[in-house]
Amino acid sequence: MDRLLRGEIPPGGKCDIKTLAGEAAVDRTAFYGTRPYSHLRVEFARRLQALQQAGDIPDPREAQITRLKTENAKLRERLDRSKQTIDELTDFRTQALARLAAQHEVITWLREAAAGKSRVRRLPDPRTKVIGSCS
Template sequence: MRISAAQKTENENRIRAAMDRLLRGEMPPGGKCDIKTLANEAAVDRTAFYGTRTYAHLRAEFERRLQALQQAGDIPDPHEAQIARLKAENAKLKDRLAKSEQTIDELTDFRTQALARLAAQHEETVRLREAALGTSRVSRPPTPRTTVIGTCS
């Protein structure tokens, strides 16, 4: 079924208005920033956007504008923005977890080395004490005898 020029112009105006709303981030409930939602919002058959159909040039314009926004870092679809934010947060958390695991490994190694050193020091202390007790038989020189030198009478 062919549409008149006036109907085509009216449809294009509705499509452009819906396109602007979607690219500003005004999504309908359950909608995304895509051709399907654009067609639903403009009340136009989605197949009219593909191939050499009536509104294929508007699909190309929509995709070009959407890509330009995404390259500029602006994601109009709140759902897609949330996904991008969560992916970035997930990457940060994975990095943080890896650093924490590395720190735990380093501290575990340090603890093991410290315990080994303490055990070695304890053994050395025990050995030195035993050696000191074993040689503690210090002989004292005998006390000198005092001789009385007698007086001769």
């Protein structure tokens, strides 16, 4: 029992009653009910639980499983935050494009309104090349 609780797990075993019975060369059923080793099962479970509550997990596989579950939970939280950020940015982009389209409509309307006035002179389109006599 002490070896298992120290983390000396035999190959293919775990820190459990089945492995304890195998290491003691006793039938596993002897640890249950009113059988001769039932008090050892209770003691083993109590000591194992005390170790786990203290943060010490004697079975390296169990420790790895616990670590991976924690890491998985953190990654899921990070993924959820990323999805939320993407949704917020997509909404912002949609609103910005709508505002730009509305501003373009206003500018177009103002240009058309200004074209009808004789006192307003249109500037050349900056996208066209001005051919001048500067050589």
